[in-house]
Amino acid sequence: MTDDIYSGLKQLGGATTLPESPDQAELERVRNPQADVLYNVRFTAPEFTSLCPMTGQPDFAHLVIDYVPDAWLVESKSLKLFLGAFRNHGAFHEDCTISIARRLADFLTPHWLRIGGYWYPRGGIPIDVFWQTGPMPDGIWIPDQGVPPYRGRG
Template sequence: MPETPGHRLTQLGQHAAVPATPAEAVLETIANADPEAFFVVRLTCPEFTTLCPVTGQPDFAHLVIDYLPHQRLVESKSFKLFLHSFRDVGGFHESTTLAIAAKIRAAAEPRWLRIGGYWFPRGGIPIDVFYQTGAPPAGLWLPEQAVPPYRGR
């Protein structure tokens, strides 16, 4: 398995089961080859799914996550498995969006992070949830998230 100093990857390059819950998911990281560089990493999941905690019905969101890395980068396979672990778990839009941000912060310790959770309507009302760790650092080129607001059919 690939390794970086102090970190052993356990999911990349081999079969890895989807964790039963987000709490059980291990969000792995890899070393940033240039930790002093000033660049944004964007993680996008246009088909995120979880369950309504009250009805058990599926909820869907388009997630756009931007972060300014420091020493570590989020490893994409473990990120995919982490997101997949929400599929059978109930959670409100707000708490789910914030839980994803918290897991990224804890694992990768980015210098800055923002997440846009663009949730599809529940009960006819779309709910969008936005979080960031603070103002974007001066000089950071930051593209728009460019997710159009929900428009009925």
């Protein structure tokens, strides 16, 4: 493997600031050097935060993103900055979760992608949001997301 697949990256290895909004966040990708193999990639963000658009109060979630890459891999620092940009973004749980999934699916065009947004309770009710691009591919080990049903979720 050579470094030339990484040559276009702007954020990795340098000082970066958190984008002010998800729209301003720049996702980056690299060519998948194992594109001839179907495999699952999992990103877990157990401390995801956004803001309630009505009250401005913080909302917290445990996000699990699984994808089966095709030609592209998401660069993890750019993903971290994209997710962090939601910290000051006001949107309901459903909008945050689906916006993240759709942006990744459009950007990467993976064989398959799913997201589980396990939101911590507000008013005693957790709101969990799930989305995927289509049926789970056959022949690939994709473990359960491992987040227990709500019982204090800790």
